[in-house]
Amino acid sequence: GESVGLHLPTLSVQEGDNSIINCAYSNSASDYFIWYKQESGKGPQFIIDIRSNMDKRQGQRVTVLLNKTVKHLSLQIAATQPGDSAVYFCAENTPNTGNQFYFGTGTSLTVIP
Amino acid sequence: ETGVTQTPRHLVMGMTNKKSLKCEQHLGHNAMYWYKQSAKKPLELMFVYNFKEQTENNSVPSRFSPECPNSSHLFLHLHTLQPEDSALYLCASSYGQGTYEQYFGPGTRLTVT
Numbered sequence: 001g002e003s004v005g006l007h008l009p010t011l012s013v014q015e016g017d018n019s020i021i022n023c024a025y026s027n028s029a030s031d032y033f034i035w036y037k038q039e040s041g042k043g044p045q046f047i048i049d050i051r052s053n054m055d056k057r058q059g060q061r062v063t064v065l066l067n068k069t070v071k072h073l074s075l076q077i078a079a080t081q082p083g084d085s086a087v088y089f090c091a092e093n094t095p096n097t098g099n100q101f102y103f104g105t106g107t108s109l110t111v112i113p
Numbered sequence: 114e115t116g117v118t119q120t121p122r123h124l125v126m127g128m129t130n131k132k133s134l135k136c137e138q139h140l141g142h143n144a145m146y147w148y149k150q151s152a153k154k155p156l157e158l159m160f161v162y163n164f165k166e167q168t169e170n171n172s173v174p175s176r177f178s179p180e181c182p183n184s185s186h187l188f189l190h191l192h193t194l195q196p197e198d199s200a201l202y203l204c205a206s207s208y209g210q211g212t213y214e215q216y217f218g219p220g221t222r223l224t225v226t
Contacts, residue, residue: 032212043203043217044156045115051212089155093212100169101215103156 012110019077021107023090028071032093035064035075038106039086047075047088077109085111116140117218119204125224126194134189134221136204144210145187147179150201150220162187163210194225 013019025033031052036044050057050064050073057064063076073090089106117138126132138145147159161169162181176198178190187204201222205215 034214036217041219043115043117043119043205043219046214046216049214091156095211100158100161105153105155 009105010108010110012112013080015082015111015113016079019075019080019084019109019111021075021077021088021109023073023075023104025071025073025090025092027092027094028068029096030071030092030094033064033066033073034091034093034101035062035073035088036091036103037084037086037088044089080109080111082111082113085109115216115218117204117206117216119202119218119221121221122219123222123224125226126191127226128194128196130194131190131192133191134202134204134223136187136189136218138185138187138204138206138216138218140206140216142206142208142216143184144207144213145181145184146205146207146215147187147189148203148205148217150203156203160189161210168210191223194223196225199223199225 034049035047037047038044048059048062048064050066055066061078065074087106087108089104091101091103093101120135144163146161149157149159158171159173160179165181176193180188201220203220204218207213207215
């Protein structure tokens with residue numbers, strides 16, 4: 001079956017520092033990836049996506065890096081703020097499995113003021 | 114707000130009750146999804162509807178019955194649930210099924226007693 005996992009279940013960073021959240025995936029056929037943020041009591045919120053024909057994509061204060069050689073995805077958050085405290089998880093889409101998304105369990109990010 | 118609303122936000126029901134969860138999207142999307150989110154587990158896809166037609170049923174027990182009367186509304190009918198069905202039930206929608214970002218509602222926190 002599919003496997004999308006995160007290296008660290010929790011991450012604490014100082015306000016203003018950069019955060020890096022990692023995700024490993026197992027299916028080399030996966031061609032579309034999304035990072036979601038989920039705050040307490042809310043549904044997942046789209047942050048940024050990347051397709052397999054790209055290695056890097058930047059948004060506002062966030063960057064996603066894709067390394068297809070080692071099947072690794074990372075989310076970088078610049079100048080982390082208290083409002084960034086949430087659970088972050090990645091999702092992968094694989095065309096040969098009915099276009100379903102498979103989600104990781106999530107990394108809990110805590111920003112220390 | 115993501116444009117996807119869910120009601121009720123919280124639900125407590127006994128194992129012999131019948132209840133329904135409602136989801137509505139105001140985004141003009143064509144695909145809608147039901148997910149189950151349990152503590153410390155990845156999001157589990159339950160059902161997918163594309164243009165009102167069910168396209169995925171991930172071996173969900175028959176005590177969960179989905180209904181999609183139109184592209185904007187999705188229901189999940191519940192009956193004779195088990196305590197292990199207690200979880201956060203999330204609805205999502207996307208422009209189409211496949212490599213499109215999904216927008217999630219806030220979820221219904223279900224407790225089965």
